[in-house]
Amino acid sequence: MFYLFHGDDSYSKKQTLDQLVAKQGDPQMVELNTTKLDGKGLHMDEIIQACNAMPFLARVRLVLVDNYLGNKPDKKDLDELVGYLPEMPDFTRLIFLENKAISAKNKLHKLALSDKKGYVKLFEKPKGNDINRWIRQAVKERGGEIAPRAIGLLAMNVGNDLQALENEVEKLTLYKAGELIQAGDVEKLGVFSADANIFELVDALGSRNGKKAVTLLQQSLSEGAEPFQLFAMIVRQFRLIIQAKECAENGLRPDEIAKVVGMHPFVAKKVHKQAQSFSLDQLKRIYDYLLNIDIDAKTGKMEIDTALNLLVTSLAN
Numbered sequence: 001m002f003y004l005f006h007g008d009d010s011y012s013k014k015q016t017l018d019q020l021v022a023k024q025g026d027p028q029m030v031e032l033n034t035t036k037l038d039g040k041g042l043h044m045d046e047i048i049q050a051c052n053a054m055p056f057l058a059r060v061r062l063v064l065v066d067n068y069l070g071n072k073p074d075k076k077d078l079d080e081l082v083g084y085l086p087e088m089p090d091f092t093r094l095i096f097l098e099n100k101a102i103s104a105k106n107k108l109h110k111l112a113l114s115d116k117k118g119y120v121k122l123f124e125k126p127k128g129n130d131i132n133r134w135i136r137q138a139v140k141e142r143g144g145e146i147a148p149r150a151i152g153l154l155a156m157n158v159g160n161d162l163q164a165l166e167n168e169v170e171k172l173t174l175y176k177a178g179e180l181i182q183a184g185d186v187e188k189l190g191v192f193s194a195d196a197n198i199f200e201l202v203d204a205l206g207s208r209n210g211k212k213a214v215t216l217l218q219q220s221l222s223e224g225a226e227p228f229q230l231f232a233m234i235v236r237q238f239r240l241i242i243q244a245k246e247c248a249e250n251g252l253r254p255d256e257i258a259k260v261v262g263m264h265p266f267v268a269k270k271v272h273k274q275a276q277s278f279s280l281d282q283l284k285r286i287y288d289y290l291l292n293i294d295i296d297a298k299t300g301k302m303e304i305d306t307a308l309n310l311l312v313t314s315l316a317n
Contacts, residue, residue, distance in 0.1 A: 059091065060091050062095070085115065126162075144176060240261065245275040
């Protein structure tokens with residue numbers, strides 16, 4: 001049998017893979033009979049050879065292929081592989097692990113849906129209110145309860161990184177031992193993402209509070225934020241603000257903006273508020289300025305730390 005696991009939710013994908021592997025028998029023998037292949041430059045013959053190899057003292061052979069379709073295999077190779085799969089030995093479990101969603105028009109995707117030996121599943125990171133539901137369910141599974149405001153704060157600070165969310169949920173439920181998790185608990189345990197500081201930094205820029213903006217920038221850098229990553233987050237934040245501004249000018253409310261842009265409603269509300277501090281023309285000029293700074297920093301014309309300070313000073317003015 002062959003499986004196509006695709007999409008950007010690597011956390012859920014790994015969980016499903018682990019569950020599938022656990023059903024195949026003794027872990028040591030399964031590991032002995034597992035072949036892992038990198039999809040980059042992989043030839044169809046290598047996949048077939050691995051699939052045809054008889055399992056040693058076990059009932060199945062596992063073949064894991066990482067990002068084969070994502071590396072755009074040769075059309076002839078893919079056609080031959082699709083032709084082989086229905087005849088693949090019954091003892092083989094061939095699993096394609098794709099980092100991105102694969103089109104339903106793809107031949108392998110079509111075969112996985114139509115052939116009795118195939119199985120396909122899409123893994124996508126949750127968006128908007130789905131993040132809230134995921135957090136609530138994760139807390140419930142650990143015997144805990146969480147207040148709506150705590151859910152919103154957790155979602156805003158961590159986003160849809162499910163591995164990071166699981167770590168924070170585990171920490172919070174252990175700390176509260178069955179009691180209701182409040183927003184104060186999220187803050188107390190330091191559930192934090194640099195995104196939270198970025199919101200505050202952009203708020204300061206929007207209100208033209210240059211002193212506060214510089215203080216927040218230095219605080220982030222002193223706490224170990226990587227300068228290029230920090231700059232990328234500022235660029236991302238202004239991109240979201242531009243999207244929110246354009247949506248708002250078309251009459252959309254924050255909850256509608258959240259659906260259109262694909263962001264959490266709590267984040268959409270804050271971004272919508274920040275967008276009111278700038279005109280659309282200002283935002284577009286700022287975005288062009290950010291791109292120029294990016295080029296200067298990456299080509300060595302300016303140190304990134306200096307660029308960040310000039311950026312914050314200029315935007316505040």
